[in-house]
Amino acid sequence: MKIYILDQFVLSGVEYASRHADVVRWDDPRAKNWHEDADGLMVRVTPLTADDFARAKKLRAVAKQGVGVNLIDLAAAKARGIIVCNTPGVNSEAVAEMGLALALAATRRVAELDRRIRSGEVVKRINYLGIELWEKTVGVIGMGNIGTRIARKYHAAFGAKILAYDPYVPKDHWPDIPHERLSSLDELLRRSDVVTIHTPLTAETRHMIGRRELDLMKETAVLVNVSRGEIVDEAALFEALKSNRIFGAGIDVFKKEPPTIENPLVGLQNIVVTPHAAGGTRETQEMSSLVTAQQLVHVLGGGQPMNRVA
Numbered sequence: 001m002k003i004y005i006l007d008q009f010v011l012s013g014v015e016y017a018s019r020h021a022d023v024v025r026w027d028d029p030r031a032k033n034w035h036e037d038a039d040g041l042m043v044r045v046t047p048l049t050a051d052d053f054a055r056a057k058k059l060r061a062v063a064k065q066g067v068g069v070n071l072i073d074l075a076a077a078k079a080r081g082i083i084v085c086n087t088p089g090v091n092s093e094a095v096a097e098m099g100l101a102l103a104l105a106a107t108r109r110v111a112e113l114d115r116r117i118r119s120g121e122v123v124k125r126i127n128y129l130g131i132e133l134w135e136k137t138v139g140v141i142g143m144g145n146i147g148t149r150i151a152r153k154y155h156a157a158f159g160a161k162i163l164a165y166d167p168y169v170p171k172d173h174w175p176d177i178p179h180e181r182l183s184s185l186d187e188l189l190r191r192s193d194v195v196t197i198h199t200p201l202t203a204e205t206r207h208m209i210g211r212r213e214l215d216l217m218k219e220t221a222v223l224v225n226v227s228r229g230e231i232v233d234e235a236a237l238f239e240a241l242k243s244n245r246i247f248g249a250g251i252d253v254f255k256k257e258p259p260t261i262e263n264p265l266v267g268l269q270n271i272v273v274t275p276h277a278a279g280g281t282r283e284t285q286e287m288s289s290l291v292t293a294q295q296l297v298h299v300l301g302g303g304q305p306m307n308r309v310a
Contacts, residue, residue, distance in 0.1 A: 001021040001039050002023075003021040003022070003023050003038070003041070003042065003296065003297075004031055004034040004038045005024070005026055005031075006026055006031060007042075007065075009026075009044065010285045010289045013042065013065075013288075013291075013292050013294075014289070020301075021040070021300070034056070035056045039059065039060050040296045040299070041059065042292055043064055043065070043072075045071065046071070048073060048077070049076070050073045050076035052073075053073065053077055053079075054076075056082075060081075061083040061084070061296055062084045063296035065086075066087060066091065066279060067091075068086075068200070068201070069086055069309050070228070072084055074309060077310045078310045083299055083310065085296075085299065085306065085309060087288050087291045090287050091279030091281075091284040091288060092145045092146045094279050094280070096146050096149035096153060098252060098274070099226045099278065100153050100154070102252065102274070103250055104133065105272040106222045106247075106249060106270070107130055107132070107247070107248065131247060133158045133160065136158065136161070137191055138160045138161070138194045138195075138196060139192030139194065139195045140162060140163065140164050140198065141185070141188065141195065141196070141199055142227070143165075143198075144166075144169075146198045146226075147164075151174070151179060160194075162177065162179035162180070163187075163191060164181050164182065165183075189217050192217070193220065194222050195224065196226075198227055199227055201227070205228075205231050209232045209233065209236075211236040211239070215245065217245075217246050218247075219244070219246065222246065222249060223249045223250075226252045226278040228253050229253040230255050231253075234254065234265060237249060237265065238265050241265070241268050249271045251265065251273050251274075252273075252278045253276050257276050259273055
């Protein structure tokens with residue numbers, strides 16, 4: 001049994017896979033020839049196309065670290081009987097923490113003040129007033145695992161009023177979290193002081209937040225996205241921030257990653273940006289790497305995947 005690890009993984013998963021299979025790592029020159037004899041793949045950010053699956057005659061399974069599988073042609077994999085699985089939930093706590101951190105950094109202007117001081121500017125705090133989160137209204141888009149965790153954090157830490165929007169979960173969802181369930185995204189946007197996005201990227205959610213939606217938000221509101229970049233129209237967000245149509249944003253995900261100064265959003269003061277790092281803690285990387293390898297070995301051994309997506 002031969003497993004190719006196409007992206008850099010922390011050692012927990014590499015070592016586990018190596019105990020159960022012949023493993024070729026990402027830094028081995030043989031890795032580029034994985035199509036020839038791979039039984040299984042471990043990936044993080046490497047795209048897998050229909051052509052890749054057509055060439056990989058022996059390939060039986062792909063294990064993706066993390067939740068997002070938008071870089072994998074799932075239809076092509078399914079057509080060839082190749083199992084694709086991911087690792088949802090492993091980094092949920094870390095992503096929820098980052099969502100909260102970005103909201104605090106944006107509302108209290110942490111990154112902006114840090115940049116100004118480091119550049120030599122004499123900063124008078126009266127000119128850079130932030131916004132408190134205490135008892136504010138937080139709109140949570142997506143009531144899944146991460147949305148659930150961040151709703152609890154906002155309620156416990158700030159006594160926040162939680163508005164929830166998710167057309168795909170039952171009406172009795174979140175019985176233990178004080179919240180108001182809304183059937184209208186527009187209403188959530190109008191009423192929220194913080195809008196935090198926790199939904200997958202689909203045809204329906206692509207550019208879910210565009211110019212019209214940003215215009216509905218309060219001028220004092222902050223937008224946080226730790227889900228997928230293309231859920232938010234970046235050009236529309238740039239205009240909203242540049243014109244101070246909204247107070248600020250905390251963005252971890254972008255259409256093109258990692259973000260660079262070529263992205264005009266990066267040049268604005270009222271945005272806090274991170275390079276898709278929400279799940280990037282030592283704890284989550286160790287666990288996610290291990291779970292990815294365990295699931296792949298289990299599937300290649302004839303077992304059923306815990307989290308099959310194709």
